Amino acid sequence: MIEILLLFPVAAAILIFLFNSRRFSSMLILLYAAVFLGISVMFCFEPYEFTRYFRVDQLNRLFLIILAVIFSGVALYNLGSMKGMKGMKGAEEPGRSHSFYSMNILLFVASMIGVILSTHLALLWVFVEASTLSSSYLIYYSRTKSSLEATWKYLFICSIGIAIAFVGIIFLSMGLGNLDSLFFDDLQKNAALINPFWLKLAYPFMLVGFGTKVGFGPVHSWLPDAHSESPSPISALLSGTLLNTALLGIIRINRVMDAARMGWYTQMLLLVIGFISIFIAAVYIVNIRNYKRMLAYSSIENMGIIAIGLGLGGAGIFAALLHTAAHSLTKASLFLTSGNILKVYETKYIGEVKGLLKKDSLSGWLWIFSFAGIVGLPPFPIFLSEFLIIRSMFEGGRVWLAVIFFLLLTVIIAGIGRAVFYMTGGIREGDDISLRAKGLGFYSYAPQIIFLAILILMGVSMPDFIYNLIQSAVQFMGV
Amino acid sequence: MIPLIIILFGVTMLYVSSASRIESYIKALNMQGFLLLLLVVFDYGTIHIESFIFLCFETLVVKAIAIPLFITHIIRKNGVYREVDPNVTSRFSIIVTSIIFVMGFYFSFWAIDKVDNIRPFYFGISISTMVASIFIIITRKKIITHVMCYMMLENGIFLLALSIAREMPFIVAFGMLLDIFIAIYLFGLFVNKVQDTYSEVDITKLTSLKD
Numbered sequence: 001m002i003e004i005l006l007l008f009p010v011a012a013a014i015l016i017f018l019f020n021s022r023r024f025s026s027m028l029i030l031l032y033a034a035v036f037l038g039i040s041v042m043f044c045f046e047p048y049e050f051t052r053y054f055r056v057d058q059l060n061r062l063f064l065i066i067l068a069v070i071f072s073g074v075a076l077y078n079l080g081s082m083k084g085m086k087g088m089k090g091a092e093e094p095g096r097s098h099s100f101y102s103m104n105i106l107l108f109v110a111s112m113i114g115v116i117l118s119t120h121l122a123l124l125w126v127f128v129e130a131s132t133l134s135s136s137y138l139i140y141y142s143r144t145k146s147s148l149e150a151t152w153k154y155l156f157i158c159s160i161g162i163a164i165a166f167v168g169i170i171f172l173s174m175g176l177g178n179l180d181s182l183f184f185d186d187l188q189k190n191a192a193l194i195n196p197f198w199l200k201l202a203y204p205f206m207l208v209g210f211g212t213k214v215g216f217g218p219v220h221s222w223l224p225d226a227h228s229e230s231p232s233p234i235s236a237l238l239s240g241t242l243l244n245t246a247l248l249g250i251i252r253i254n255r256v257m258d259a260a261r262m263g264w265y266t267q268m269l270l271l272v273i274g275f276i277s278i279f280i281a282a283v284y285i286v287n288i289r290n291y292k293r294m295l296a297y298s299s300i301e302n303m304g305i306i307a308i309g310l311g312l313g314g315a316g317i318f319a320a321l322l323h324t325a326a327h328s329l330t331k332a333s334l335f336l337t338s339g340n341i342l343k344v345y346e347t348k349y350i351g352e353v354k355g356l357l358k359k360d361s362l363s364g365w366l367w368i369f370s371f372a373g374i375v376g377l378p379p380f381p382i383f384l385s386e387f388l389i390i391r392s393m394f395e396g397g398r399v400w401l402a403v404i405f406f407l408l409l410t411v412i413i414a415g416i417g418r419a420v421f422y423m424t425g426g427i428r429e430g431d432d433i434s435l436r437a438k439g440l441g442f443y444s445y446a447p448q449i450i451f452l453a454i455l456i457l458m459g460v461s462m463p464d465f466i467y468n469l470i471q472s473a474v475q476f477m478g479v
Numbered sequence: 480m481i482p483l484i485i486i487l488f489g490v491t492m493l494y495v496s497s498a499s500r501i502e503s504y505i506k507a508l509n510m511q512g513f514l515l516l517l518l519v520v521f522d523y524g525t526i527h528i529e530s531f532i533f534l535c536f537e538t539l540v541v542k543a544i545a546i547p548l549f550i551t552h553i554i555r556k557n558g559v560y561r562e563v564d565p566n567v568t569s570r571f572s573i574i575v576t577s578i579i580f581v582m583g584f585y586f587s588f589w590a591i592d593k594v595d596n597i598r599p600f601y602f603g604i605s606i607s608t609m610v611a612s613i614f615i616i617i618t619r620k621k622i623i624t625h626v627m628c629y630m631m632l633e634n635g636i637f638l639l640a641l642s643i644a645r646e647m648p649f650i651v652a653f654g655m656l657l658d659i660f661i662a663i664y665l666f667g668l669f670v671n672k673v674q675d676t677y678s679e680v681d682i683t684k685l686t687s688l689k690d
Contacts, residue, residue, distance in 0.1 A: 122653050129656055133663065149685045152667070156625065159660040160613070163632055166654065167609065170639050173647050174596060180646055197593045225688045284690050293690060 001039050002050035005113050008032055009106035016102050025102035026078055032106060033068075033075035036113075040068040044469060052183070054117040058476035062469050063116045063248050066325055069454070070240040070332045071109055073447030074233045077336050078105075080443025081233070101141055108134040108237070115245040121169060121182040124249050125162070128213060131242060132158045139230040150222075150229035157222040158212055165209020165249075171202035184252050191259035199260055206253050207269055213246035216273045216307060217280035220300045224284075227296035228348065232339025235292065239299045240332035244324055247306065254310065255477060263313065270311030275404065277304025282408045285415035290348045291341070294419055295334050298374055301412055302327040305389065308405070312392045317477060319388035321470045326381040329455050330373040333448040337366045340444050341423070350419045355427030360440065364424045366448045371420040373452065375413045379459035481522055482600050488514045488638065489580060489604045492611050492631065496576035497569045501554060504627045505547045511634045512543025515641075523644060530648040534641075537655055542637075546630060546661060553668050554623065566618045576611045583607030601642040608635030626664045633657045 012032060016025040044065060049055045056064065111134055114127035132155065140151040173182065175198025179190050187194070208219060215223040227235045257266045281301035288294040302323065309320025340363040345353045357364035376382035386409070393402040458466055491507045491514070498504060516538040523531060565572065580603075587603035612632035616625050633654070640651045 122650070126653065126656060129659070133659065136663075146687045149688055152622075152685065153688075155660070155663065156629075159629065159657070160616075160632070162660075163629075163636060163657055166657065167636055167639065169653075170636070170643065170650060173643050173650055175594075176646075177596075195594055197590070224690070229688070288690060290690075 001042070001048055002054045002056070002117060005036060005039060005117075006054075006110055008035065009110040013103040013106050016099050016106075020096060020099045022098050025099060026075075029078060029102055029105060030075045032109075033072040036109070037068040037072045040064045044465070050117075053120055053123055054114075055119050056117065058472040059251070060116045060248065062321060062325065062473045063244055064113070065469070066244060066328045067109070067112055067116065067241045069451075070236065070328055073332060073336070073451060074105075074236055076443050076447045077233050077236075077339070078443075080441050081231075081339070097141065097143075100137060104134050104137045105234075105237075108138065112241055112245045116248060119183055119185065121172070121184065121187070121252075124252070125165060125169060128165070128210065128246060128249065129162050131245065132162065132213070135234070135238065135242065138234045139226050141231055141234070142229070144229075147229040150225035154222045154226040157219070161209050161212025161219060163209070164212070165206050168202045168205030168207075168209055171198050171205060174198050175202065184256065187256045188259045191256050192261075194256075194260055196260065196262070199257065199262060200265060203253065203257060203262075203266060204269060207250060207266075207273065210246045210249040210253075211273060214243050214250065215277075215300050215303050217277040217300060217304065220277065220280065223300060224293045224296040227299065227335075228290055228292035232292075232335050232342065235295070235338070236332040236335035239295070239335060240328040243299060243303055244328060247303070247324070251310070251477070258478060267311045267313055270307045271401075274304040274307030274311055275401075275408075277301065277307065278405070278408045278412075282411040282415070285412050288415060288419060289350055291350050291353070291419060291423065292335075292338055292348050294350070294416060295331065295338060298334075298412070298416060299327075299331055302331070302374075305386065309385070309389050312389065312396065315388055315392045315395075318470060318474045319385040319392070321473055322381060322388075323385035325466070325470070326373070326385060326455060326458065329451045330370055330380070330382065333366065333451040333455075334370040334374060336444075336448050337363055337370060340440055341367070343440060343444075350423060353423040354425070356424045358427050362445050363440075366445065366452070367420060368424055369452050370448065371416060373455055375416060376409075380455050381458040381462075384459065481518065484514050484517050484521070485600045485604050485638075488518075488634075489607065492608050493573060493576055493580070495628075495631065496572040496611065496615060499565075499569060501621070501623065501627075504624060505550055505554075508550070508627060508630055508634075509543055509547045511631065512538055512541075512547070515542060515634065515637060518638075518641060523641070526645055527648065530644070530651075534644070534651065537651075538637075541655075541658060542630075542634065546658075546665070549665055550623065550627065553665060557668065564620050566620065572615070572618060575614060579611045579614065580604075580607045583610065598642055601638060605635045605639035605642075608632070608638065623668065626661065626668070629664070630661055633661070 009032060012028045016028060040061070043056045043061050047056050108131060111127050111130035115124055115131060118124040118127060136151050136155050139154055140147050169182070175195035177193060177195065179186065179193060212219040227238055230238065254266050257263060277300050281297045281304065284297045285294060288297065306320045306323050309316040309323060340360065341353060341356060342348060344360050344363065347353065356367060373380040373382060376386045390402050390405065393399070393405065457463060488511060491510050495504055495507045498507070516535060519531070519534045519538055523534065583606045584603040586606065587597065587599045590602070591597050591599055609632055612628045612635060616628045619625065619628070636657070637651070637654055640654045644651050
């Protein structure tokens with residue numbers, strides 16, 4: 001099964017290149033999404049292993065199913081935007097570019113599956129690098145001056161991050177002594193034998209290295225550029241899935257650190273990096289002018305919240321994993337809706353978007369509901385995860401942390417709320433509100449509606465299936 | 480002999496930090512490639528023959544010849560302005576780089592008390608090279624300089640990886656994957672897309688995306 005997940009996209013990419021047809025490539029992506037979703041649901045019920053290097057376990061099946069659901073939504077949305085995803089003035093789209101776009105989406109998803117399923121640290125690192133390379137073309141897709149700038153920054157900053165993570169892997173290897181194996185299982189079993197000096201030195205390098213891809217502050221600077229310049233389905237994939245996969249790398253290393261009785265060290269660093277991320281997001285979101293960049297900063301914030309959850313330990317871990325799932329779905333819904341807004345208004349500036357509810361009411365309501373989801377209003381599950389995080393802060397006697405956390409979140413909610421209500425609200429006199437955007441159809445709304453429905457279901461009465469997925473991942477992490 | 484080679488490697492970084500012409504950076508890259516080759520030959524003559532050939536190929540062909548040649552070609556083709564145009568004076572640069580090297584050595588001699596498998600020269604110089612490369616990237620404006628300093632960062636990593644090449648040769652091989660990034664950057668500059676869009680290739684032009 002894993003072999004299908006990894007080989008299908010490669011074969012499909014070759015076919016797309018040969019046929020060079022828009023309809024064919026969109027259908028092939030949809031077919032792959034369906035196969036992927038089916039297989040990952042199956043994996044939730046029975047574990048699977050493909051060679052020593054790839055395995056489905058209780059932890060990564062959660063990440064795999066999140067990826068499958070988001071990718072399926074993006075593939076559906078893709079059908080609706082077959083008539084061109086430019087949506088921007090001045091963008092050009094030469095002959096084969098859609099084929100390259102489709103090929104890179106497939107390879108990008110395959111590399112993320114590789115990251116999720118790897119059982120070997122160096123292999124995981126290689127797939128992280130592959131995901132960077134395959135996604136860079138997607139960010140560059142609209143071929144504007146600013147997308148070129150975003151791609152260059154993305155590649156350069158992430159490649160330095162990847163190099164730093166590699167230094168961490170070398171340090172870890174130096175501490176292994178006679179172990180000579182970088183399989184996570186071996187590392188964890190023999191964690192007590194690893195030299196603590198090297199382990200302590202290696203961890204910050206890996207945290208910063210993989211953290212660059214996760215979008216932790218202060219090494220986040222590629223994220224707003226890349227998210228705002230790429231086509232909206234790609235922004236949804238980047239924010240909803242790419243950040244999670246790099247996070248999984250950090251979680252795997254955390255398990256090794258825990259086994260080596262250095263959990264306190266990782267928790268301290270995660271708390272620091274989490275608060276820095278939320279602080280940075282709060283500073284920028286207050287006066288944001290571009291709604292796609294606003295969503296990108298919100299991703300930095302949410303990754304920070306996840307880091308804090310992991311850093312708190314105990315109930316915080318459950319909250320962090322719940323938050324990961326909920327954030328991915330909500331953010332994908334927001335980014336896909338932002339694609340609709342971009343098509344209707346042809347601008348990314350908040351100040352130039354007004355009266356969304358009148359102009360395209362469905363997108364307007366999706367925008368409002370997704371906003372409610374991302375800021376954690378009940379019944380959305382982010383409410384639950386943030387509540388659990390704050391509760392575990394109180395239980396751990398860290399009241400002052402909870403106060404800072406509250407304050408920063410309030411600032412962020414105010415910033416996003418102001419923008420969202422400005423955009424959906426009143427309309428100026430003389431504006432033509434009858435005009436409906438071309439190219440927006442069933443597929444431009446269906447994925448977001450499905451995502452929001454899953455979220456509300458999770459928030460109102462958590463289905464056993466999802467609860468067990470998260471709970472078993474928490475148990476796997478040894479809490 | 481081996482400490483001498485490693486010290487020479489460190490000296491190339493000091494040279495780069497004070498250099499003001501792009502050609503000097505290329506010479507330094509060239510030099511580093513050859514020094515790494517010498518290290519492999521003198522220090523790793525006893526490792527597996529496949530690993531040995533692979534390491535020689537990587538250092539001589541890729542690091543010492545192919546990439547510097549390609550960069551020279553790009554500079555001629557794009558007519559990049561020859562001065563490095565740093566944000567700070569070269570005196571400041573060389574002082575900071577020297578401090579980085581002192582700290583690197585201090586750290587590695589401090590670490591030698593804690594663990595036994597450290598080789599202070601390898602460790603100190605490679606750590607300092609990595610930090611100094613990042614410092615030079617931060618203080619220079621030209622994109623091509625950034626790419627070359629990334630290459631130096633990678634050389635520092637290669638030096639670090641060499642110190643465990645006997646136990647885990649695959650780690651060094653994985654390090655070569657970082658060359659793919661260099662290839663992509665150079666390819667991007669080569670097909671001239673960056674140059675077409677931005678008349679002078681300089682990060683001060685990359686400011687359209689901000690908050």
